[in-house]
Amino acid sequence: MKRTEKRRMHPAIKVLLALILISVIVFAGLIAYVYFQLKGTAGQVFDDDFSNATSELRETDVSFRNGDPVSVVLFGTDDDQDRNASGMGQRSDTIMVVTLNPNTDEGKIVSIPRDTRTEIADRGTVEKINHAYAYGGPDMAKRTVENFLDLPIDHFVSINMDGFTTIIDEIGGVTITSQDTFQQSGYQFTAGETYEMDGDMALAFSRSRKSEGAGGDSGRQHRQQQVVQGIAQEIMSLQTITNFNSVLNVLSDNVKTDIPFGELNALRSDYQEAAKNMERLTLEGTDQRLDDGLWYFLPNDESYNQLRRELRENLELE
16 A cells, blocks of 8 residues: 555655755665656756766766766755855865766765865866865866866766755754764754754754864765755655645755756666665875965875776776
């Protein structure tokens, strides 16, 4: 009975699930569950400006429809009003790269620290990697990540993390267990405690990195994963969604991708095992203050080379 009910769920639920899952493909492989049913909403999320953007590091085009090993970069961006007013643009506070190989049913995922020192594509300057998104949006950010890893990046998914506050409120909140003890924005979080979070609380939970006990960038990345997964779980419960249009509007305003609508079903059907079998890789390095007075993350050469080799092998490039 339960399986039958899930197959007959409201079409808007399926769209909502798919939009969430596209954004978390590099987090948990939840893409296996659902896919887009309403092309109109998909059109709002798909960014036509990048529809023909093929990596210069590819000798031939790759496609989900052909079952090729592919790579996707996820940008979790901020939406600071002061920065927008001054024309400074969004920064990608979260950068994660995933490779999916449907031939071996293996996935690889790695987080790139926002303070990683690298050359910014098309500018020739050496700065923090998250500056690229502010300068040139997802296109420049994608190529900067590509150049940093010397690895073709086939697609991007960009998520405005601030927009999740409205999504969370629309679905009635999320249930999350904290793995750390810290304070942020007037909220106290204790390791092992479970919280019913509204949008503001969840944003504070997912944004903290400098607070004592918050675990820095790695802690924040894990908490952002928890928040996104919590959203997906609430949606899949089917009891919490009362205003489909409002949630869909919020998603369409805050999620963008260059993955064509026509390839999404192939992504769901052929890559779900690879998405489930996701191995987490770690880019090791040190945080240092350099002569310009700024703190940077400097990757360890051995860790970087090993990471790059594993990603390339999963793309069948080596």
